[in-house]
Amino acid sequence: MNWGMIDKYAKSLIKEAGHIIRNSFFRTIDVDTKADANDLVTNIDRDIERFFISRIQRDFPEHKVLGEEGFGDDVQSLDGVIWLLDPIDGTMNFVHQKRNFAISLGIYLDGIGMLGYIYDVMNDELYHAEKGEGAYFNDEKLPMLEITPLSEAIIGVNASWVAPNRRIENGPIADMVHKCRGTRSYGSAAMELAYVSSGRIDAYLSLRLSPWDIAGGMVIAEEVGAIATNLEGEKPDLLGQDTFIVARPGLHSEILRNHIKLK
């Protein structure tokens, strides 16, 4: 497989899609809801997924696509080459803020992440990595992450897990929030993975993410030495929803050991 050629191709597709998204603000954006009233999708999410799929099917007919909006293949196994795509990660931000959303793409071979991309569309900032070749922020190589203690760490976490809930013991999470330097919640899992990879935050955790939210970011994060697992410390499921944590080494095990008690 010529990964260098696929990398160039994917980057140009992403840039073209970004251009379409930025221009969409001059068109009407139709907003629908999916699983619940706060789970938003727009005609632009759908158009962008269809744009990727039509190109991939034309130029790489043997590859499969697993896309959030369901226009891709019915992927039941990770065999072969699979493009895991979230056309807009952070749709609520896209609709409400017109910023803080990303295109998230991972290209996997037999379940192994080979290429990863997170494109911050409004800032024209591309985080990307090829397995074994390091990770980049635009053309700048990202340094390996160093160990940071919890007391000096900024943690990406949604405030709802600090209140009593049915999925996780909130006491240990509240304890983590007290002990860390600060918390952030950006509303785009892909951007939070990009921020961990580039050292802007030190860890990010979530109780339910889908393969397309994390596939691209995991390739980037692993190239800078971050650890990405589910909240049980195992490889996240790339065929279904799962819990998720990505963090600097050291911090990952400290959070899992002392602050995560799933119900």
Ligand code: IPD
């Ligand atoms: C969502 C965002 C959000 C995360 C949700 C995802 P979407 O993706 O990544 O940060 O908390 O779980 O579903 O719906 O905007 O593509």
Ligand code: CA
């Ligand atoms: Ca998403």
Ligand code: CA
């Ligand atoms: Ca999405």
